[in-house]
Amino acid sequence: MTLLPQATGKKLGLVIDLDTCVGCQACVTACKGWNDRDGGQVGGLSDQDAYGARPSGTFLNRVHSYQVQVAQAAPQVVTFPRSCLHCEDAPCVTVCPTGASYKRAEDGIVLVNEDACIGCGLCAWACPYGAREMDADQGVMKKCTLCVDRIYNDSLPEEDREPACVRTCPTGARHFGDFADPDSAVSRLSAERGGYALMPDLKTRPVNRYLPPRKKGPSADAPLAPLLDVKATGFAGWLDRLLGKI
Amino acid sequence: MHPAPSVIVFTVLSGLGFGFLALLALGGLPVSGWGAFFCWGLGYGLAVVGLLASTFHLGHPERAWRAFSQWRSSWLSREGVSSVLALLVLAPMALSDWLGWGIERWLGGLGAVLCLATILCTSMIYAQLRTVPRWNHWLVPVTFLCFAATGAAILAVRLPWAYGLCALLALLLLAGWRVGDGAFAKAGQTIGTATGLDRLGEPSVFEPAHTAGNYLLREMIHVVGRRHSRKLRIIAVLFACLLPALLLALLPVHLAALLATAAHLIGAFAARWLFFAEAEHVVGLYYGKR
Numbered sequence: 038m039t040l041l042p043q044a045t046g047k048k049l050g051l052v053i054d055l056d057t058c059v060g061c062q063a064c065v066t067a068c069k070g071w072n073d074r075d076g077g078q079v080g081g082l083s084d085q086d087a088y089g090a091r092p093s094g095t096f097l098n099r100v101h102s103y104q105v106q107v108a109q110a111a112p113q114v115v116t117f118p119r120s121c122l123h124c125e126d127a128p129c130v131t132v133c134p135t136g137a138s139y140k141r142a143e144d145g146i147v148l149v150n151e152d153a154c155i156g157c158g159l160c161a162w163a164c165p166y167g168a169r170e171m172d173a174d175q176g177v178m179k180k181c182t183l184c185v186d187r188i189y190n191d192s193l194p195e196e197d198r199e200p201a202c203v204r205t206c207p208t209g210a211r212h213f214g215d216f217a218d219p220d221s222a223v224s225r226l227s228a229e230r231g232g233y234a235l236m237p238d239l240k241t242r243p244v245n246r247y248l249p250p251r252k253k254g255p256s257a258d259a260p261l262a263p264l265l266d267v268k269a270t271g272f273a274g275w276l277d278r279l280l281g282k283i
Numbered sequence: 284m285h286p287a288p289s290v291i292v293f294t295v296l297s298g299l300g301f302g303f304l305a306l307l308a309l310g311g312l313p314v315s316g317w318g319a320f321f322c323w324g325l326g327y328g329l330a331v332v333g334l335l336a337s338t339f340h341l342g343h344p345e346r347a348w349r350a351f352s353q354w355r356s357s358w359l360s361r362e363g364v365s366s367v368l369a370l371l372v373l374a375p376m377a378l379s380d381w382l383g384w385g386i387e388r389w390l391g392g393l394g395a396v397l398c399l400a401t402i403l404c405t406s407m408i409y410a411q412l413r414t415v416p417r418w419n420h421w422l423v424p425v426t427f428l429c430f431a432a433t434g435a436a437i438l439a440v441r442l443p444w445a446y447g448l449c450a451l452l453a454l455l456l457l458a459g460w461r462v463g464d465g466a467f468a469k470a471g472q473t474i475g476t477a478t479g480l481d482r483l484g485e486p487s488v489f490e491p492a493h494t495a496g497n498y499l500l501r502e503m504i505h506v507v508g509r510r511h512s513r514k515l516r517i518i519a520v521l522f523a524c525l526l527p528a529l530l531l532a533l534l535p536v537h538l539a540a541l542l543a544t545a546a547h548l549i550g551a552f553a554a555r556w557l558f559f560a561e562a563e564h565v566v567g568l569y570y571g572k573r
Binding site: 039040041055091092093094095096099100101102103104105106107108112113114115117119128130131132133134135136137153154155156157158159161162163164165166167170171172173175176177233234235236238239240247249250 | 284340341342343344346347349350352353355356357358359360363408411412413414415471472474476477478479480482483484485486487488489490491492493494495496497498499502503564565566569570
């Protein structure tokens with residue numbers, strides 16, 4: 038059913054800390070690894086020309102990097118993971134003609150029923166965040182499932198019952214939890230650090246929050262400048278003084 | 284956006300087909316006997332060929348029947364439902380015109396409403412998308428409806444209606460381009476709002492997220508099609524509006540219908556190609572592209 042639920046019991050989602058993220062791509066690899074355990078055959082994420090000149094493939098998570106020109110300071114590089122934000126008003130769900138795209142009433146996870154997907158691509162058009170990619174081999178839409186097959190999976194050790202990207206992040210830049218609970222770790226973290234939503238004007242009401250990079254302390258514009266002010270001594274110094282007078 | 288040929292063929296042909304069917308249904312072109320058979324057949328043919336073409340871009344066309352289920356939320360589903368309803372409701376009317384059953388015209392009126400609803404649904408698939416500012420405007424459904432009416436009036440040689448509609452369509456196309464060219468800037472989304480890094484400073488792409496292409500770049504960011512946009516705009520207005528009006532004024536009826544419709548279709552294809560190729564999706568912002 039592609040009508041959105043009135044309200045969801047939980048609002049499961051991620052906090053992504055742009056201050057801690059180092060852009061190592063471990064989340065990209067872990068995501069692909071967990072979601073492609075069959076090598077792109079039936080439910081996996083296929084690749085095309087993987088070892089050739091123009092490799093391409095389906096990924097549910099991509100890490101961008103941006104240079105940010107900060108006012109009166111040196112520019113800053115920010116690495117930026119991008120994946121589904123599990124929006125409360127998910128436009129990708131309501132546009133779906135078949136009911137394949139849906140948002141779960143119990144926890145707010147946005148999923149695709151791949152058996153009902155006709156591969157029209159309209160949901161990917163409706164998503165502002167590029168969270169959905171059509172699998173070129175399977176002809177169905179793929180998206181982040183928030184690792185729904187890990188987080189409720191009793192056969193996994195308890196510490197593994199979180200999304201693969203969160204579990205693998207070596208710097209702890211990714212956090213998983215329930216945003217419906219104002220006292221949850223993710224809700225508190227987002228409130229403390231000024232977590233924000235992407236493109237809020239598009240009225241998608243994303244659940245995921247991004248934590249802005251912390252303000253850097255004052256830094257000299259050119260920390261190496263003093264080293265360049267070399268005072269020549271001896272013969273070179275004499276030559277320097279002499280040439281300076283001519 | 285990637286201008287998929289199947290979607291261009293679909294929107295142009297089914298738009299003309301449903302427009303012509305609506306005109307026949309309302310009795311705008313009095314036909315009977317084999318003339319009716321030919322005209323209704325042409326309308327059905329255009330509509331059905333267009334609908335079939337639309338399934339060619341699907342990953343799983345065999346599941347297309349599922350698209351009739353979500354009419355409560357999805358314009359694409361509504362389009363499917365109303366197109367099939369229109370074709371079913373109009374069938375007795377068509378048979379009546381052909382075989383002289385004398386069914387009353389109110390059924391045709393109902394069918395015509397469904398034809399127009401189908402075209403409206405098609406246009407709303409695009410106009411509903413906030414992610415593509417150029418499309419997110421009421422001029423899109425109005426232009427789609429005007430295309431259907433103009434095509435039908437040209438095909439049926441309804442004068443002077445065809446002249447007026449040609450002029451109106453030209454104005455709508457020009458208005459659409461004028462509004463559309465400023466739509467992305469007006470929507471206000473930038474690389475700063477897309478990443479939220481505008482709260483820190485001025486972001487720009489440092490390094491691409493991946494070295495080769497992906498679905499998003501192929502589907503949403505189609506730069507090639509925009510290169511000749513100026514020439515294509517002139518071709519679109521010339522062929523879709525001006526040339527058909529001229530041909531209708533100068534040539535005898537049957538030849539005029541044939542040549543003016545052919546010219547109109549060329550213009551419609553050019554306009555629809557641009558409709559997709561010039562549309563910019565906000566996801567391009569993450570890649571520093573439009």
